[in-house]
Amino acid sequence: MTQHEVHRLSPTTTAIAAVRPQDRITTLTFSVDFGSRDDPAGLSGAAHLLEHLLMTAPVAGGPSLTRRVEHLGGLVNAQTGLDSMVFQAQVLNEDAPAVLALMGEALIRPAFDDALLDAERRVVFQELSAAAADPSDVVQDAFLARLFASHPLGRPVGGTVHDIERTTAADLLAVHDELFARRRSALLGIGGLDGDAFRKAADASAFALAPADPDHGQPSVAAALPLxxxxxxxxxxxxxxxxxxxxxxxxxxxxxxxxxxxxxxxxxxxxxxxxxxxxxxxxxxxxxxxxxxxxxxxxxxxxxxxxxxxxxxxxxxxxxxxxxxxxxxxxxxxxxxxxxxxxxxxxxxxxxxxxxxxxxxxxxxxxxxxxxxxxxxxxxxxxxxxxxxxxxxxxxxxxxxxxxxxxxxxxxxx
CATH class of the missing domain: 3.30.830.10 (Metalloenzyme, LuxS/M16 peptidase-like)
Incomplete structure (x- = not known):
């Protein structure tokens, strides 16, 4: 594994580059210390819904991040966990700087409305139905609910149908601005993109925008129950x-x-x-x-x-x-x-x-x-x-x- 270089972008975001000169692909990843455990009261599933919208919302007046990356032949994916969110794009080296800029706009300065939320909400319901039909998924949610009883880590990542139905676009934009964007995060570039080119693109992107009042600490929830x-x-x-x-x-x-x-x-x-x-x-x-x-x-x-x-x-x-x-x-x-x-x-x-x-x-x-x-x-x-x-x-x-x-x-x- 090539040694990585660390570059501070903002008080909350660190850029990490690992250059592999022989690679023709660069993997761009944005990881945030934020997940379903941080869903506000009454808005379970908010982090997961936000992930979907960040990937499907128009970017700078054009198509979504997902569509633009795949139009270039790249691969794009995102995942919400209990206490982290990961967004990833794998693209040819020559496309990596432009895709990094698009990721910054999509993830740091999103724009979506209730119409888009309504469409994506239906997709999320399908995802939850599929998980509910799989006992190997259900048993793990039930296990974590017991292991972390009465604690946010014990809640299912996908949330509940009741809370998802009542969530609005304004709710999710507030979650983004007040929680997601203020948590510590890392922007990673691993592959053939030159380190200087990666740093230059990162510095010019929306990832370098510091929030007005960053939260450097651990997630603002109660500590896990004592053993x-x-x-x-x-x-x-x-x-x-x-x-x-x-x-x-x-x-x-x-x-x-x-x-x-x-x-x-x-x-x-x-x-x-x-x-x-x-x-x-x-x-x-x-x-x-x-x-x-x-x-x-x-x-x-x-x-x-x-x-x-x-x-x-x-x-x-x-x-x-x-x-x-x-x-x-x-x-x-x-x-x-x-x-x-x-x-x-x-x-x-x-x-x-x-x-x-x-x-x-x-x-x-x-x-x-x-x-x-x-x-x-x-x-x-x-x-x-x-x-x-x-x-x-x-x-x-x-x-x-x-x-x-x-x-x-x-x-x-x-």
Missing amino acids: ERLTGDTGPLRVPQDAFCWICIGGRAPALGDPAGPAYTVLAQLLGSSASSLLFQRLRDDEGLVYNFYAWSRGYTDTGAWRVLLGLESGNAARALDVVRELLDLLGTDGPAPDDLAAARRQAVMELVLDSEQPQHFSPRLATGTLWGTRPWSLDQAVAELDAVDAGAVRRAAAELGARLIWVVRPEAT
Whole structure:
């Protein structure tokens, strides 16, 4: 991975360039420390709606950002998370400066009205319907709702139909101007665009416009509930009558930048979907209980979530849950064996390095790794942190999770 250069655009926005001279494509990414957790009261889904409108609204009197980028043959995408939003365009190097300027206009100085909102609202309802029909999505929302009960991180990113129906264009413009535009953010350029050209285009863009009263701090919401208030499940698993169900199992994880975070990442590999993982050996090789399962750890600005997602026949659910609990108990007591730990560390490093060679995946990592340009971070540093995870750190992570393990099943038992 090419070393990146940091350039301050405004009190809230940092430009980060990583030049790869051999590339003919440049990936432009704008990442904001703002997400669905910041939706105002009564306007759940506002961040997600805003994302849609920023991508589809006319830009400077012409077509939308999405249409203009794709007219150039580029690829464009956006995503709203619990505490971040990401906008991305991949274009030929020669088109990158002009597209960067368009992104600035679209994302920093948007213009949309209720007519456009009404059209996009219908699209969002379709998106929510599709998610509601997918139990693997529903179970994760239900898991986070339990994990972060009574906290904004526990709300679904898409919001509720009631709140979306009542939201106006004026509401969303206020969310943009008073929240989105005032949060720390990073503008990233990874690819063949020359570093000087990237800085020049960034300085001339709307991304360089500083808000009148920037908010440099963490998201202005209550801190996550203390771990001591999160109690684990102790009762029997209630499974649905359906032939197939999804289970999400896990607990709290460290926040972004927490030194304990890499141990939870390695633990997710130990219980991940790799054929060399402990969980694969037990669930697939030994007992044939599960076909699809995944494990991962995600850090947010003030807390995190570690989870295992299982898709399996309902009759296997109780035993599969027992296997996960048994392995966490084992790891929380004895820690991993040296060979298992070495393999899990190597897999975590491989995943990180693989992302580093795919700019569309690495740029969001770079944005959050640097905490939107507010701290030093590098791929080498992240690899070194994973390599330094020892058996004791994994044992402590597993013991912490095992003591407060929660689980959710969907469809629900009747």
